[in-house]
Amino acid sequence: MGVVIHVLIAAFSIALGESGSLLRPSTPAVVLIGLVWLTVLAGGYFRYLDVKAGGAVMARRFGAVHASDRSRFDQEQRLLNVVAEVSIASTTPQPEVYVLRSETSINAMVLGGEASRYVVVVTQGLLDAFDRDQLQAVVAHEFAHIKNGDLPLNMRLLVALGGLMAIDEVGHLLVGENPRDNFHPGVPVGYLLRALGSIGVFFGRLIRAAFSRQREFLADASAVQFTRNPFALASALVVIRKRSHEPALHNTHVQELAHLCFQSGDVTRWYQRLLASHPTLQRRIDAIDPHFSIKQRKAENRSDLTQAGLADLGAPRDERTSAGAMAIHSGTYQGSMVGGPDQPLMRDLHGTGVSDRILLLLPDESSCLAILFALFVSKDTHKRREYFNVLTFGFNERFTLEVREVVRLIPDELHKDQLAIIEYATGVLRDSLTYENRQRVLLKLERLLKVGGDYSLMNYATLQLIRRRLAVEFPVLDTLCSQKTQVAKARRAKAFDVMGAEFALLLSLMVESSGAPVETLDDEFKRVLKCYTQTHYPRRTASETGIVTELEAAFQTLYMQPKTIRQAFVQHCIEIVQQDNYVAGAEQSLLSLFAASLGCEELAAA
Amino acid sequence: MNSGLVTLGIVVVIVIAAVLIYNRLVRLRNRFLNGFSQIDVQLQRRYELIPNLVETASAYMRHENETLMAVTAARNTASEQCEKTARNPQDKSLMEALASAEGALTSAMGRLNVVMENYPDLKADAQMRDLHEELASTENRVAFARQAYSDAVMDYNIAREQFPAVLVATACSFKEAELFETEDPAMKQSVSVSFA
Secondary structure (H helix, E strand, O other), X not given: OHHHHHHHHHHHHHHOOOOOOOOOOOXXXXXXXXXXXXXXXXXXXXXXXXXXXXXXXXXXXXXXXXXXXXXXXXXXXXXXXXXXXXXXXXXXXXXXXXXXXXXXXXXXXXXXXXXXXXXXXXXXXXXXHOOHHHHHHHHHHHHHHHHOOHHXXXXXXXXXXXXXXXXXXXXXXXXXXXXXXXXXXXXXXXXXXXXXXXXXXXXXXXXXXXXXXXXXXXXXXXXXXXXXXXXHHHHHHHHHHHOOOOOOOOOHHHHOOHHHEOOOOOOOOHHHHHHOOOOXXXXXXXXXXXXXXXXXXXXXXXXXXXXXXXXXXXXXXXXXXXXXXXXXXXXXXXXXXXXXXXXXXXXXXXHHHOOHHXXXXXXXXXXXXXXHHHOOOOOOHHHHHHHHHHHHHHOOHXXXXXXXXXXXXXXXXXXXXXXXXXXXXXXXXXXXXXXXXXXXXXXXXXXXXXXXXXXXXXXXXXXXXXXXXXXOOOOOOHHHHHOHHHHHHHHHOOOXXXXXXXXXXXXXXXXXXXXXXXXXXXXXXXXXXXXXXOOOOOOOOOOOOOHHHHHHHHHHHHHOOOHHHHHHHXXXXXXXXXXXXXXXXXHHHHHHHXXXXXOOHHXXXX | OHHHHHHHHHHHHHHHHHHHHHHHHHHHHHHHHHHHHHHHHHHHHHHHHHHXXXXXXXXXXXXXXXXXXXXXXXXXXXXXXXXXXXXOOOOHHHHHHHHHHHHHHHHHHHHHHHHHXXXXXXXXXXXXXXXXXXXXXXXXXXXXXXXXXXXXXXXXHHHHHXXXXXXXXXXXXXXXOOOOOOOOHHHHOOOOOOOO
């Protein structure tokens, strides 16, 4: 950093016409360099004084007050009790407790740089929103930060960043409010300082965020170790996720302390994720308990039942209650399903994507397996009978019945929510089946489709998606293995043209799925092909024999490309799909599956 | 001359290793003893809260004298046992006796809670609510203190039984530490003080 400052300022002074060289800059430049260093050190020093004074001083500066044990504040009394409990569980000395009484968002943090001077700060919103167990889980998370020694390092990072921010602030002062009206020699210097400060702060944040994300996972794990109650922590995170439209903290002073907080809200873009101090809530929940959403569902059902039982004063539970509850569930479900063509191409792929109704159908591994097989059941009665025959032959009677049952119960959802179902079911299977068994499942599926004569493009793409999600390797084709030179050539390819044949193949299938009249398909294909390449390729159709094998090879060739090329490919597909301002259902699923099979889900989601 | 130096060196190394092991064992032993004193502190807190609870409850439930007496009796037994054990936490039989006395108290408290469900006035009492929060918190603290104690005992026992520490441990009579556990699984359930 020092060298960068030196070189930049020296170069700047030369550019302004001062005499001197990079190594021996002119006197004003030297003065400026000294000034910058002074600012950094002073900024860092002030922050250091803050940190040294202990967390209590910082907390008070942010407007937090000491938690009261008077009975009027029974929430705070509870908080104090919980802190005392957790400090026993973690064998940590008891810290002071502060409350941000005017803060309505849910958050908590721990401040302080030295042992015995830590303070735990929680927001009023957290006290309002969480029950005792959840509060305990959050406090345990904060204690985990203390216990794992995150604070000294965090505080050092804070000091360093404080110094860098000071540069930016001094630059801001020099530039002033109206730099155009009131130009003076300080203005360009101010801009330079601001640029330097911003670059420094940016990289500082990047490092801090990467460090912080790992520590958050660790703190979650330790919190569970202290309380032995993973459910409470996961449910606390779910509550926060439900209120994700709120900022993680309203208090602007505390924003800079985001990495010390319990949560920092969710961000979606990759560049935001790079700077995020916390992993996404879903990833944290998954890390605590991958099956949390089902368990919560079950627990809620149970409490519903007990409440219904209480309402009836012990009378035998009325069938209508559960039927009514079911109707409400399916009602909300129907409501959420209605959406125009402008709804995002892919819904949230994680737990929330699968509706509650489907979740109820998926309590264990065998039902998850059944739903995967049910995805390939055709609407055509003849093909369907064939499929079930082969299924009974390959598996047993019972499994076939299970698959039939799934198809009977949710015929529509199977197609509409295909992606979410795959995501969920494979998530369960990936954790519970061994690698060999997953491979076997995929082989069976593949053979089933080939024997059943229903190896269509859509089914193929779905299968590839399941394969990727189950983390089973592509079986590398013999042709590709024997022709190593070809693979090498494909890998070296930097442009689209090299993969024109593969691209044209996928493209023609995509055009075909768009649902346009058969006569116009050829013209349409030529039109979109012209958009990116001059070479001519014949249009292919999904009904050709052997097309799937070719497609397999095409996917493999594409999959071996660097991610940027794959992304560009998917980008092209999206453009083609959106060209006519109408996204057909088949087009959309095909595109999503292409994107997912090629590992670029985030593009299709945008 | 030379071989004498080598022997001396080996002896010095062995002595240093023994001292290090000894110190480690002492540290771990003190940690688990402290762990027990933590449980002790929390149990005492609970013993002090229970008479308050009984007093408040008796104002409302005059016909349940038997249950209240049972709780008081169990509390007194457990309290005595706790004092005895605190004097010598490494005694196996004392630890077991305390565990079973605690179990008896817990089940008496459970009965009291069931009876209290029938008195809505009592549940609405402000003082009772405070007591409830205090008691719930204390239950948690006891549980966590036991957790921490068990962890400390496990660390100590592992360190004690490992080679070569086991040599030092037997030579300096580091006894095996006892976990604080009740035999009866039904007694392991905590008192659920529900005022839903």
